[in-house]
Amino acid sequence: MTLPRHAWRGGVRVPRHKNLSNTEPSRAPPLPARLIYPLRSHIGTAARPVVGPGDRVLKGQCLAEPDSYVSQALHAATSGTVRDILDYPVAPGDVMTASIVIEVDGEDRGIDPWPSLPADADGDAIQRRLTEAGVIGMGGAGFPSHVKVREGLTRTVRTLIINGVECEPYITCDDRLMREHAAEIVAGARWLKRAVNAGECFIAVEEDMPEALAALQAHPAEGVTIGTVPAIYPAGGEKQLIKLLTGREVPSKGLPIQAGVLMHNVATARAVYAAVVEGRPLTSRYVTVTGGMTRPGNWRALIGTPVSHLLQEGGWRGGDQRVIMGGPMMGMALCSLEVPVTKVTNCLLVQEAAPAFLAAMPCIRCGECLRVCPVQLNARALYEYSKAGDLDAAQDLNLFDCIECGACAYVCPSHIPLVGYFRAAKAAIAAAERRQRAAAENRGRYERHQRRQAADQAGSATASPLPAAAGEDREALRAEIAAAVERVRARRAASEPPDGERGGPA
Numbered sequence: 001m002t003l004p005r006h007a008w009r010g011g012v013r014v015p016r017h018k019n020l021s022n023t024e025p026s027r028a029p030p031l032p033a034r035l036i037y038p039l040r041s042h043i044g045t046a047a048r049p050v051v052g053p054g055d056r057v058l059k060g061q062c063l064a065e066p067d068s069y070v071s072q073a074l075h076a077a078t079s080g081t082v083r084d085i086l087d088y089p090v091a092p093g094d095v096m097t098a099s100i101v102i103e104v105d106g107e108d109r110g111i112d113p114w115p116s117l118p119a120d121a122d123g124d125a126i127q128r129r130l131t132e133a134g135v136i137g138m139g140g141a142g143f144p145s146h147v148k149v150r151e152g153l154t155r156t157v158r159t160l161i162i163n164g165v166e167c168e169p170y171i172t173c174d175d176r177l178m179r180e181h182a183a184e185i186v187a188g189a190r191w192l193k194r195a196v197n198a199g200e201c202f203i204a205v206e207e208d209m210p211e212a213l214a215a216l217q218a219h220p221a222e223g224v225t226i227g228t229v230p231a232i233y234p235a236g237g238e239k240q241l242i243k244l245l246t247g248r249e250v251p252s253k254g255l256p257i258q259a260g261v262l263m264h265n266v267a268t269a270r271a272v273y274a275a276v277v278e279g280r281p282l283t284s285r286y287v288t289v290t291g292g293m294t295r296p297g298n299w300r301a302l303i304g305t306p307v308s309h310l311l312q313e314g315g316w317r318g319g320d321q322r323v324i325m326g327g328p329m330m331g332m333a334l335c336s337l338e339v340p341v342t343k344v345t346n347c348l349l350v351q352e353a354a355p356a357f358l359a360a361m362p363c364i365r366c367g368e369c370l371r372v373c374p375v376q377l378n379a380r381a382l383y384e385y386s387k388a389g390d391l392d393a394a395q396d397l398n399l400f401d402c403i404e405c406g407a408c409a410y411v412c413p414s415h416i417p418l419v420g421y422f423r424a425a426k427a428a429i430a431a432a433e434r435r436q437r438a439a440a441e442n443r444g445r446y447e448r449h450q451r452r453q454a455a456d457q458a459g460s461a462t463a464s465p466l467p468a469a470a471g472e473d474r475e476a477l478r479a480e481i482a483a484a485v486e487r488v489r490a491r492r493a494a495s496e497p498p499d500g501e502r503g504g505p506a
């Protein structure tokens with residue numbers, strides 16, 4: 001059975017550069033001297049540490065627990081001693097983030113795995129196990145998988161998609177993972193399908209990944225369809241793949257579940273299998289280390305490994321080479337090579353030197369950027385509004401639907417760094433919203449303070465010197481003031497001594 005294909009507009013064919021790193025089997029690097037675990041490196045709130053400096057830890061031991069519903073657990077990837085919990089640079093942007101630092105002891109001693117879940121485990125049990133194991137989306141966004149499963153338990157999932165469409169040039173970690181762990185990926189897909197009672201399940205790879213496809217197809221499973229999609233960038237984007245395979249649109253600012261779809265990356269499916277069947281938390285992942293180095297390839301890296309350690313194993317020469325985390329289209333250049341590999345680090349791309357700077361020319365209104373945009377955005381207008389600082393107009397043109405795929409910048413004959421403008425505009429809007437929220441909170445605090453003061457001065461439940469706040473329920477305000485006055489009276493009564501016991505000057 002082949003995968004369905006629906007019309008999909010946009011996208012570009014880009015040079016692949018995949019065989020630089022996908023021809024050799026994956027390798028395990030030697031243990032690094034230390035591992036770094038940022039408490040926050042994904043969507044959601046920071047994890048809460050359950051270890052402290054000086055604690056001995058074993059492989060698989062929990063280091064930090066989820067601190068809210070959208071949070072993840074972290075586990076030691078090998079044995080050692082917690083050296084400290086301190087601020088450490090984390091990619092992208094080298095943001096200083098509270099992190100647990102472990103000094104590795106080289107003994108690699110571990111705790112016993114959890115028991116496998118029974119074959120008839122229900123969705124709640126699977127969801128709890130994924131929470132416990134710290135499984136998150138390993139395709140880039142890092143959304144906790146247990147939250148997605150919970151969505152699937154409460155809403156109808158018509159289609160579960162396991163995404164092996166690794167469309168960005170140079171990156172081959174999913175390709176190698178599928179070749180080497182196909183059975184586990186298919187089994188993980190079946191667990192996920194059962195957890196959310198999905199109507200159908202597709203495992204999609206690109207049509208130029210014949211080895212990965214053959215490996216997956218060697219493990220046929222009932223209710224799981226394995227097939228290919230065209231090798232067009234960015235066919236692996238969430239909304240694009242949903243459109244391609246189901247014909248359904250995810251609404252603007254919406255989630256896939258609104259189109260009846262849940263999507264997980266192939267690495268996530270394997271992590272689900274490891275958690276549910278092997279009883280192992282998520283402590284390692286495949287990372288492509290490629291580009292200008294002597295031993296490019298894929299490494300089975302422990303989560304927390306410093307990037308510099310992997311680069312050295314790959315034959316990094318240093319000098320004026322620059323390192324991109326991610327691929328050439330969507331990745332970000334690293335400032336520090338001490339940042340750790342996290343659960344979403346898929347690739348380290350070494351470029352010989354900073355590419356020759358091509359000065360941006362004026363827009364010639366050729367319309368190429370509109371033609372390739374997979375979201376059908378008016379990239380040219382977005383650029384003009386972003387450049388002019390007209391952020392409202394940019395938002396009206398659905399700036400936040402831009403997936404920053406870079407296809408528009410790739411084809412722009414004027415070499416305009418379009419994505420840079422879009423990222424800067426999004427950041428400016430986010431900062432303005434943060435400021436607005438802070439101002440609203442301050443205003444609220446000030447108004448509450450004023451009301452308390454007025455209540456204290458009123459001295460009587462009947463007096464109501466306050467003007468009604470805009471849109472506020474006057475009766476509720478009176479009740480609040482009366483209650484405050486009662487509290488003040490009670491407090492005064494409790495603090496005043498009874499008659500006859502008053503002190504004072506003689």
Ligand code: SF4
Nearest residue numbers: 363364366367369412
């Ligand atoms: S591709 Fe570049 S030059 Fe052409 S319309 Fe878009 S921004 Fe302008």
Ligand code: SF4
Nearest residue numbers: 373402403405406408
């Ligand atoms: S970066 Fe944004 S605007 Fe440009 S092609 Fe991709 S989605 Fe469209």
